[in-house]
Each structure stands twice: as C-alpha cells, then as structure tokens.
Amino acid sequence: MAKSNKPIFWGLFAAGGTVTAFVTPALVLITLFAAFGAGMDMFTYEAIHAFAAWWLGKLIIFGVILLSLWHAAHRLRVTAHDFGIRADTVVAYVVYGLAALGTLMTIVYLLRI
Amino acid sequence: MSERQIQLEVLRYNPETxxxxxxxxxxxxCLNEWVVLDALNYVKENLDPTLSYRWSCHMAVCGSCGMMINGEPKLGCKAFIHEYGDSIRVEPLAHFPIERDLVTVVEDFIAKLASVKPYLIPKEDKPVSAGEFKQTPAELMKFKQYTLCINCMLCYAACPQYGLVPEFVGPAALALAHRYNQDSRDGGRDQRQEVVASDEGVWECSFVGACSEVCPKHVDPAGALQQIKVASTIDWYKEHLMPWVKK
Incomplete structure (x- = not known):
C-alpha cells in the first residue's frame, strides 16, 4: 500500500484548527471592543495600517488567513462527505481551489500595502 | 428479585434458506439483574434452540457477544435489562455480513488486525541471558489503555466511515498498531506505517469519535488515530521536505 499524500492537507487543517481555536475568538473579541470604541488609540486606521505594512505584521496576517482558509476548506470537504455527498474529488478541487484563491489574494493584497 | 416480562425482538436470518x-x-x-445475553440464553434454552449468537465469558473480557441493542453497539453481557424498557430489539453488529442470526462474518476485521502487525517487533534481538526489557511507569502509561482492547468490534459497528468505506482499516486495528508503536520495546513502526499511513489506513478516519464512545473497555481509539495522524504528518514533511534526514 502506498503512503497517502493526505498529510499535506491534514497538516494545514490541524495547524489551522489550532489557530482558529485560539486566535479567531480573540480577533472577534478585539473587533467587538473596537466596534464599541474601546482601545481606540490602538485600533486607529493608521495603527492597523502600520501593523499591516510591517513585514512581521504581514507575515502574521498571512499565517492566520492562510491556515484559517485551509482549515475551513478541509473541514467543508469532510462535512460534505458526512452529509452524504460522495463526489469527494470534485468537492476537494472546489474547496481547496477556493482556499488557494484566497491564499493568492491575501498575498496580492498584503504586498500592495 | 423482581421479574419483568420483556418483548425481545431478535433479528433472524439464515442466508442459505x-x-x-x-x-x-x-x-x-427477565430478572431485573439480567443482561441481554441472559435473555438470549433463556430463549435458546427454553423457547427456541435454533437461535444463533456468539458468547463465551459473560464478563466483558472475551469480546464475543457484540450486538446492536436498540440500535447501539453493545456487549450483550454488559447491557443490563433494567436500563431498557419492556421491548428490546437485538440485531447483529452493523457493517458486518450476517453468517446466521446474530452471528456475523468477521474475517475482514481479522485480516485488517493481522495487517498492522499487532505484536512486539523488537528493535534488536536480545538473548534471554541479557535480562528483561525494563520500562518506566511513564513508558507504560503511553500505551497501557490500548492494551485493554478485547477485539469486540463494537467500534467498527459504530464507525460511519467503516460503513461507507469497507476498505478502511478501522479503529481497533489502528489503535492496536499505535499501542505497539508507542511501546519502548518495539521497533516495528516503519513496517506498520506501510498500512497505517495509507489512504485506507488512518487517513480514512474523519474523527467522528463514535468508536471511543461505544468502547466497553474505555479505550480511546479516536484519540490514538489523531496521534497517528500527527506522527504520520511529521513523517510526510520529513520525507518530502527533508529527505536527507535519516529517520
């Protein structure tokens, strides 16, 4: 039996799961604070822009978006399977294609900042 | 001792006729202290000697009496009558072909079990004169829970993935492969990975977790499979990105 290549996607899925479990709730909370005007000096347009323009800031944003996208893609693939959709190859191409597109767009937008 | 009349609905099937x-x-x-297996034995002895089912120890050790009780995989000897209503439905384990009545054909599971080499493959031959293999409590703890598996196949009947993809090596066999991989005396992981890390191996698991819920011995096969996935993923990245690193 040949060894599977699923670790590529599962590795991104597992790392993305960890990121979305820890970082996403914090981001939601921070966004909520910002929406209600708390910590305004930290969340001004200029401050966020400066963070996104900094190379390490770009890398962090890229990491969080990349892993979240690939996590969601694999999660949807498995969920589709659990819902009885048996066209796994088609589903895989669609969801991983969307994640790849999102990854590419993230790179483009981050480089333009 | 209180007695209760139970309607025992049993699936009957003889593929030959x-x-x-x-x-x-x-x-x-039924006496209130009875388990479902006692009720089946009552039927066999008093009502219908043609009923076929497997059992041996009556104490959740042999793993023979796995069956679907009200749709859930259970050991007949561990399913107490007092936990059920007056009507109990008994069927053979799901996902296995029926040999006769509640007796299933288990050759598929036996072959999968053998395929993962569930035995110690020592790193090096050690003569008896060299003394025993010693293990610390921490080394024992890494694999001890997986040794409690009694091969009852409840986890296969619970696993929706095995129902969909019969080629899937499945929870118990993979958890046992993990048991030996985690054993400090063992050196056979590379041999087992050929099956374990294949598409039909651990990668067919979608982490539903039903295997661990139904296990009558409180083994956690789902946990074992996730640990295998992490280790196999690290292997994959090492093999493809750092091929110069010797394992």
Whole structure:
C-alpha cells in the first residue's frame, strides 16, 4: 500500500484548527471592543495600517488567513462527505481551489500595502 | 428479585434458506439483574434452540457477544435489562455480513488486525541471558489503555466511515498498531506505517469519535488515530521536505 499524500492537507487543517481555536475568538473579541470604541488609540486606521505594512505584521496576517482558509476548506470537504455527498474529488478541487484563491489574494493584497 | 416480562425482538436470518432477514419476537420473563445475553440464553434454552449468537465469558473480557441493542453497539453481557424498557430489539453488529442470526462474518476485521502487525517487533534481538526489557511507569502509561482492547468490534459497528468505506482499516486495528508503536520495546513502526499511513489506513478516519464512545473497555481509539495522524504528518514533511534526514 502506498503512503497517502493526505498529510499535506491534514497538516494545514490541524495547524489551522489550532489557530482558529485560539486566535479567531480573540480577533472577534478585539473587533467587538473596537466596534464599541474601546482601545481606540490602538485600533486607529493608521495603527492597523502600520501593523499591516510591517513585514512581521504581514507575515502574521498571512499565517492566520492562510491556515484559517485551509482549515475551513478541509473541514467543508469532510462535512460534505458526512452529509452524504460522495463526489469527494470534485468537492476537494472546489474547496481547496477556493482556499488557494484566497491564499493568492491575501498575498496580492498584503504586498500592495 | 423482581421479574419483568420483556418483548425481545431478535433479528433472524439464515442466508442459505431465507431471502431476507426478519424479526422474531420472544416473550422473556427477565430478572431485573439480567443482561441481554441472559435473555438470549433463556430463549435458546427454553423457547427456541435454533437461535444463533456468539458468547463465551459473560464478563466483558472475551469480546464475543457484540450486538446492536436498540440500535447501539453493545456487549450483550454488559447491557443490563433494567436500563431498557419492556421491548428490546437485538440485531447483529452493523457493517458486518450476517453468517446466521446474530452471528456475523468477521474475517475482514481479522485480516485488517493481522495487517498492522499487532505484536512486539523488537528493535534488536536480545538473548534471554541479557535480562528483561525494563520500562518506566511513564513508558507504560503511553500505551497501557490500548492494551485493554478485547477485539469486540463494537467500534467498527459504530464507525460511519467503516460503513461507507469497507476498505478502511478501522479503529481497533489502528489503535492496536499505535499501542505497539508507542511501546519502548518495539521497533516495528516503519513496517506498520506501510498500512497505517495509507489512504485506507488512518487517513480514512474523519474523527467522528463514535468508536471511543461505544468502547466497553474505555479505550480511546479516536484519540490514538489523531496521534497517528500527527506522527504520520511529521513523517510526510520529513520525507518530502527533508529527505536527507535519516529517520
């Protein structure tokens, strides 16, 4: 039996799961604070822009978006399977294609900042 | 001791003579302390000697009496009558072909079990004169829970993935492969990975977790499979990105 290549996607899925479990709730909370005007000096347009323009800031944003996208893609693939959709190859191409597109767009937008 | 009349609905099927499985209902006077297996034994001894089912130890050690009880995979000897209503439905383990009545064909599982080499493959031959293999409590703890598996196949009947993809090596066999991989005396992981890390191996698991819920011995096969996935993923990245690193 040949060894599977699923670790590529599962590795991104597992790392993305960890990121979305820890970082996403914090981001939601921070966004909520910002929406209600708390910590305004930290969340001004200029401050966020400066963070996104900094190379390490770009890398962090890229990491969080990349892993979240690939996590969601694999999660949807498995969920589709659990819902009885048996066209796994088609589903895989669609969801991983969307994640790849999102990854590419993230790179483009981050480089333009 | 209180006695209760139970309607025991049992699936009957003889593939050689019957065109389809059917249910047969037996009225069984059960003592409250009985388990479902006692009720089946009552039927066999008093009502219908043609009923076929497997059992041996009656104490959740041999793993023979796995069956679907009200749709859930259970050991007949561990399913107490007092936990059920007055009507109990008993069927053979799901996802396995029926040999006769509640007896299933288990060759598929036996072959999968053998394929993962569930035995110690020592790193190096050690003569008896060199003394025993010693293990610390921490080394033992890494694999001890997986040694409690009794091969009852409840986890296969619970696993929706095995139901969909019969080629899937499945929870118990993979958890046992993990048991030996985690053993400090063992050096056979590379041999087992050929099966374990294949598409039909651990990667067919979608982490539903039903295997761990139904295990009568409180083994956690789902946990074992996730640990295998992490280790196999690290292997994959090492093999493809750092091929110069010797394992």
């Amino acid at each position: 019957d065109s389809a499985p059917r249910f047969q209902t037996y009225a069984v006077p």
